[in-house]
Amino acid sequence: MNAPSRLAALVLALGSATALAAPEVLLFPALGRPDSVTLQGRVLAEAPRGSTALSRNVRRLTTRNQKGARVEVSFLEASATVTSDEDGDFQVTFQSPPGRPFPAGAHQAQARVADNTPATARVEVLADAAPFLVVSDFDDTVAISEVTQPDKLVTNALLRDADTQKVVPGMASFYGCLGAGSGAVPGFALVSGSPIQFGPRVGSFLARHGFPAGFGLYLRDLGPSTLSGYKQPLIRSLLQRFPHPVVLVGDSGEKDPEVYAQIREEFPGRVRAIYIRDAGNTQDAARFKDMLLFKDASTAAEHAARVGLAPRECIATAFPPATPRAEQGTP
Known part of the structure; x- marks a missing residue:
């Protein structure tokens, strides 16, 4: 099971x-x-x-x-x-x-x-002039859910709430910089396997940790028929309704790389970038072809600045370089 x-x-x-x-x-x-x-x-x-x-x-x-x-x-x-x-x-x-x-x-x-x-x-x-639409996963992408470890998954799903579930460091800052300063703001859609009954919890979590306001929530109707294949129809519907370029953000723990690769193939020319947070199961490098696999949100942010998805000034402010510790004995 x-x-x-x-x-x-x-x-x-x-x-x-x-x-x-x-x-x-x-x-x-x-x-x-x-x-x-x-x-x-x-x-x-x-x-x-x-x-x-x-x-x-x-x-x-x-x-x-x-x-x-x-x-x-x-x-x-x-x-x-x-x-x-x-x-x-x-x-x-x-x-x-x-x-x-x-x-x-x-x-x-x-x-x-x-x-x-x-x-x-x-x-x-979302204005027609918006620069792009960000489609994001939730569990192990922006919130630490540990889906690949059943015991920890149960703890995070049932024993925690919006106030106690841990956030993935830096992701709110990364999202806050995406599309910043471009005039019209980007759109954010959260397409997740979290059950729809958790909608209020997910929304409170995003607000508590400073993610951009205005996320649309598109969650899963929990049941045997939705254990797989539930994300593609939701993402397709969004891309059919919104003609904007798309940035996809997920994690490596389950099937986000495969789902996003399928969407990229079905909508040629629409996907600007795919960011995959390293949450395990990364042995097969082929899963991440033409995607950015990252451990730290600053890596994704730096890439976004390089390819014009985020202003470098915002990234520099949100992710300042670490200050080297002074050597022992140095005044």
Whole structure:
């Protein structure tokens, strides 16, 4: 049994006797275009609560989804009512009025079921002039999850939260420099195997550690059918919706190099660079053909400066050279 399978089995076992509270709507941060914005979310039958990270994580993963809920979704001056499907999921696309494109930048969307407090999420409308779109993994790319080590994976997934999960050093600074000073800001999309129920946790983690605001979250619906092959459809959909050049960032622990190589082949000329953090499983150099495999975020940042993806001034400020220690006895 692989690590995700073990984690799913443990979650089901731990969650079999949990007591749950009131309903909750999850609305995921999204990227939009001036002509259209697509919002996605899920309705949970009950809102999970807990006094520990373990209880909160398990209850969030095992809470029942609510089918057939009427969800009122609004964005700027537009609104729509949709019905959640059998998995509790809902989706709505808003088209901008003729001659009135959605303004580029940050906006807020809301989703409400009945008289409950509405869920809110940031929508980043990506300007047509944006320099590129960054598609990033989460686990072992920006957050230390240790997916290749089952025992440590369970610890990081269930016993930690947004405040206690460790960040990969330097990645927030690296992302902050990508596209800096280019006028229109780049877009950031996080496409990850983290379960969609962890959306609030992932968003809080990114904010806590200073990653650029405006990440769209595109997470995995945890289940046997999504143990592999779940990233490609999400990334394809993003590249079909957004015509911008793309920068792909992942890690070597599982299949990011293979997934990104496939995307590069399917979308010739679109991928500006592929950055792969060394998280193990690097014996086969062929996996990383025409990609930058790095251990330290500063290495990726220096490469980004060389190829024009980040201004050198930003990189120099974010990653200052280490000051040599004075030799013993030197005043």
